[in-house]
Amino acid sequence: MATRQGQALGRLAVAPAVAALAAWSIVPLALAIYYAFLHYQLDNPDNTFFAGWSNFYYFVTDPFFAKDLFNTVALVLLVLAITIAGGVLLAILLDRPMWGQGIVRVMVISPFFIMPTVSALVWKNLMMHPVYGFFAHVWRAFGLTPVDWFASIPLLSVGIIVGWQWLPFATLILLTALQSLDLEQKDAAQMDGAGTVDFFRHITLPHLMRPITVVILIETIFLLNVFAEIKVTSVGGLAGNLTYLVFSQLNDANDVGEAAAGGLIAVVLANLVSAFLVRIVGRNLEA
Amino acid sequence: MARRESLAKKSAWTLVAWAIGFVMFFPIFWTGIAAFKSEADAYSLPRTWLTSPWTLENFAIVQARSNYLQYVFNTTVIAVLSTLLGLAFAIPAAWGMAFQPETKPSVNLSGKAWALILLFFFAVTAAIALSVGWRMTDNPLLGLALILLFGLPIAAWVWTRRTGDKLLWMLSTKMMPPAGALIPIYLIFNRNGLVFRQWGGVDLGDWNLIDTFAGMVPLMMLLNLPIVIWMLYTYFKEIPFEILEAARMDGAGLWQELSKVLAPMAVPGIASTLLLNVILSWNEAFWTLNLTNKNAAPLSFFISEYSSPEGQFWAKLSAASLMAIAPIMVLGWFSQRQLVRGLTFGAVK
Amino acid sequence: MGSIQLKGVRKDFGTVAVIKGVDLDIKDGEFVVFVGPSGCGKSTLLRLIAGLEDATGGQVLIDGKDVTEVGPSERGLAMVFQSYALYPHMSVRKNIAFPLMMAKTPKDQIDAKVAKAAATLNLGDYLDRRPGQLSGGQRQRVAIGRAIVRDPTAFLFDEPLSNLDAALRVQMRVEIGELHGQLKKTMIYVTHDQVEAMTMADKIVVLDKGAVAQVGSPLTLYNKPDNLFVARFIGSPTMNVLSGAAAAKRGAASIGVRPEHVDVSTTAGEWKAKVRLAEHLGSDTFVHADVEGAGQMTVRREGEAALHAGDTIYLTPQEPRVHRFDAAGLRVA
Incomplete structure (x- = not known):
């Protein structure tokens, strides 16, 4: 459709963005591959040489690697569980007629707009501090011993913080999807004698399957890369993930080569996940 | 009878919803309370939050001790400039893709052929790099040439794709984990990436983008560019092409078509995109923590300083946090729908 | 201009x-x-x-x-x-x-x-x-x-x-x-x-x-x-197109005759047909009929015609109004 001149103009208009993003995706990748095979330490740059696969070997055999790989996956799954289950419930709740729906909605979605460093520190101190935190007070009020969250259950603690931040996202998307549910379908289901539970199982849940997939896939991209919450709450040693391990290789060990090798492993992991995402979002794009 | 029953039901739902809403909001609410208490009272908040005296001193102290406004300024500069820069790239791109879509690849090669071409170029690149001992430290020009050799076939592949595939590729750049890009970007920012200090006799030892706006603004722009393009694209897609054609028939030239017809219709979409991008970059906390520490450090970095044990002042942390989140939270409330659309790449509207 | x-x-x-x-x-x-x-x-x-x-x-x-x-x-x-x-x-x-x-x-x-x-x-x-x-x-x-x-x-x-x-x-x-x-x-x-x-x-x-x-x-x-x-494209209802014996008799591969150019009789005519459906519009009556050996035809009668489903009728095309086409579908002069 349209003219050759228009087509040419269209390509010209797209060119700067494609060039910028191509540079942004290719140059770091090329350099990461270069460094990953290079023995290169920031504190001794003169002793730099081709290192073969040794950086990968050292990164993978690092005692933290297996643990942090597990943490990476566990954190993603934990937060997904919190946000999907909570999101479906909250969305259905917010879809009900009530007074002050707008205000409730604002309260529920607010955590999403809090910068990660703020939510991490507020939770770590004001909420989860083992002596002065809000939870400690509540526990004591019930005669229980307060939990030392970040010392005893660090991964779960980080999961709660990140889950709190992402629950609004899931809620908002599922609510948007729910509101597009055809009202006539509700009427028809009622005419057919479907009860609340039947309606949820046979109409609501299937209708939400697509947005749930979208939520899972998009959250996964971000959750694989949780960083600020781990760094700021200082649980990197206990509940670090791959992103954090790469950071500490650079920051603490000054080892560019090994950090780059770790980064490439993170890239591979993310690509495995995103292969699914591109396919599904792509299908929605065509529809 | 029925009406009363539904009233009771509505009241019950209202109660439950408000309770859950308050639980979700509680940490923010609590931060808001602590911000107005003295340091000592902040630690016994659950027992004394209604009775202890209120104070504004925290806000004054935060500003006086750490030049808080400087961080606000830095955050704003990065967020606004990166957004405007991003729009400069994204508006033409989204226009081109929405209104002049390419439905076929402009070069017709099979996937297998492309894979072979890419593989060939990678192998050549690796062979050359290995033959010089994999060290580009002494030979920056060779290093740049090798990056080009590695990148050009990939860029060529992208460039010849049809519009739908280009969009998906843009999306895929968003999936590049920051951990993978951290090392190269860090080294590009403070020592040219290829780790050389001289280039043709020019001393580049002072090259530094770390902790500068010149580094952070383009970086933030690139981070969010895929989302910005996608979001604008979905908005532009909703504008019927016939209207632009009508303008052409009415004698409008390209510039008039864009400024008098497209722009006024696109303004709401552009505004929403702008808003979302400001929110995203305001809250960004990977690159800011890794690449800034003072001159271009935004609020997310500033708050993270409170994590050190010697920085544990709850009331001041709360005051600083409240100031850091309030403006963006309010913006966020107004952009709920756009947020859904932008973050799901248009899959949910 | x-x-x-x-x-x-x-x-x-x-x-x-x-x-x-x-x-x-x-x-x-x-x-x-x-x-x-x-x-x-x-x-x-x-x-x-x-x-x-x-x-x-x-x-x-x-x-x-x-x-x-x-x-x-x-x-x-x-x-x-x-x-x-x-x-x-x-x-x-x-x-x-x-x-x-x-x-x-x-x-x-x-x-x-x-x-x-x-x-x-x-x-x-x-x-x-x-x-x-x-x-x-x-x-x-x-x-x-x-x-x-x-x-x-x-x-x-x-x-x-x-x-x-x-x-x-x-x-x-x-x-x-x-x-x-x-x-x-x-x-x-x-x-x-x-x-x-x-x-x-x-x-x-x-x-x-x-x-x-x-x-x-x-x-x-x-x-x-x-x-x-x-x-076929011009005219409503669509022109009836017949091939076979009726066309061969007129020296063409197929012939077309518009619904309004067919005479209807209850006693005699070229083709014997059975009414499948009669649509009474008041101003016109559209008769859809099954013609023996030639398939379905539509006939248009002005005003109200007392025809109903199941009736047997005889149809005769108005000869000057018959269009003749060759095997390629082109008009034969």
Whole structure:
């Protein structure tokens, strides 16, 4: 459709963005591959040489690697569980007629707009501090011993913080999807004698399957890369993930080569996940 | 009878919803309370939050001790400039893709052929790099040439794709984990990436983008560019092409078509995109923590300083946090729908 | 002036030929209708004339000047789109004034021309509304108003009535016809509706799969269709086409006879048939009948005919009105 001149103009208009993003995706990748095979330490740059696969070997055999790989996956799954289950419930709740729906909605979605460093520190101190935190007070009020969250259950603690931040996202998307549910379908289901539970199982849940997939896939991209919450709450040693391990290789060990090798492993992991995402979002794009 | 029953039901739902809403909001609410208490009272908040005296001193102290406004300024500069820069790239791109879509690849090669071409170029690149001992430290020009050799076939592949595939590729750049890009970007920012200090006799030892706006603004722009393009694209897609054609028939030239017809219709979409991008970059906390520490450090970095044990002042942390989140939270409330659309790449509207 | 010539115009989308070489001569002041089934290329042909698509081959001439390489904004044509394509952010007044503003017409002239167009189209009361606040028919008028103010060389209409309901469509059809009478400008009108084509056109261009099937006045197409495609496409109900013995007897591969050109008798005739369904419209009666050895035929009787399902009837074609076609579907003289 349209003219050759228009087509040419269209390509010209797209060119700067494609060039910028191509540079942004290719140059770091090329350099990461270069460094990953290079023995290169920031504190001794003169002793730099081709290192073969040794950086990968050292990164993978690092005692933290297996643990942090597990943490990476566990954190993603934990937060997904919190946000999907909570999101479906909250969305259905917010879809009900009530007074002050707008205000409730604002309260529920607010955590999403809090910068990660703020939510991490507020939770770590004001909420989860083992002596002065809000939870400690509540526990004591019930005669229980307060939990030392970040010392005893660090991964779960980080999961709660990140889950709190992402629950609004899931809620908002599922609510948007729910509101597009055809009202006539509700009427028809009622005419057919479907009860609340039947309606949820046979109409609501299937209708939400697509947005749930979208939520899972998009959250996964971000959750694989949780960083600020781990760094700021200082649980990197206990509940670090791959992103954090790469950071500490650079920051603490000054080892560019090994950090780059770790980064490439993170890239591979993310690509495995995103292969699914591109396919599904792509299908929605065509529809 | 029925009406009363539904009233009771509505009241019950209202109660439950408000309770859950308050639980979700509680940490923010609590931060808001602590911000107005003295340091000592902040630690016994659950027992004394209604009775202890209120104070504004925290806000004054935060500003006086750490030049808080400087961080606000830095955050704003990065967020606004990166957004405007991003729009400069994204508006033409989204226009081109929405209104002049390419439905076929402009070069017709099979996937297998492309894979072979890419593989060939990678192998050549690796062979050359290995033959010089994999060290580009002494030979920056060779290093740049090798990056080009590695990148050009990939860029060529992208460039010849049809519009739908280009969009998906843009999306895929968003999936590049920051951990993978951290090392190269860090080294590009403070020592040219290829780790050389001289280039043709020019001393580049002072090259530094770390902790500068010149580094952070383009970086933030690139981070969010895929989302910005996608979001604008979905908005532009909703504008019927016939209207632009009508303008052409009415004698409008390209510039008039864009400024008098497209722009006024696109303004709401552009505004929403702008808003979302400001929110995203305001809250960004990977690159800011890794690449800034003072001159271009935004609020997310500033708050993270409170994590050190010697920085544990709850009331001041709360005051600083409240100031850091309030403006963006309010913006966020107004952009709920756009947020859904932008973050799901248009899959949910 | 407003004559338009197409010389061997072709349009390919990739490897698919959408317009396969069209030659056409449109005289100044003519009302020409492009008609054909969906996908026949009629809209593409209109867009090629407009300049919204560029031709893969051939030439477009306006008043004898080759405009093939000229952009749509400089061809001096006006177009009314199927979706009306009104500018949603402008008032009706501004919508109509837009082409004049683009042409840098002085303000007082714009006001005068807009007022005149609004009066012609009964839009006076709506000038300050937005298109979103108007009904379908009103939007249609605004789109026409936008086209007439700039006094174009020719008007192009792309299925302008297809989004209106039936009653409004008839009314707008009449109004567009009257407009042509007043303005005496060349108009090219695209539709898939053969009734619109028959009632409005001075000249009809029937398109089939990207090629011209026949060009002629409405009655020429009705009385002397060049081929089976045109024969079937023009006229409602559709022409009956019979092959086999009935055709062979008349020296043709197939024959066509319109439903209104068949005589019906209850006693004797060429073909014995059984009524399957009779549709009584009051003014007409449409009889669908199964003809022994020849399949189904539709017959039109004026007024009320006392025929009902199950009746046995005899059908005889009016011989001068029988159209004969050869094996390739072309008319046999």
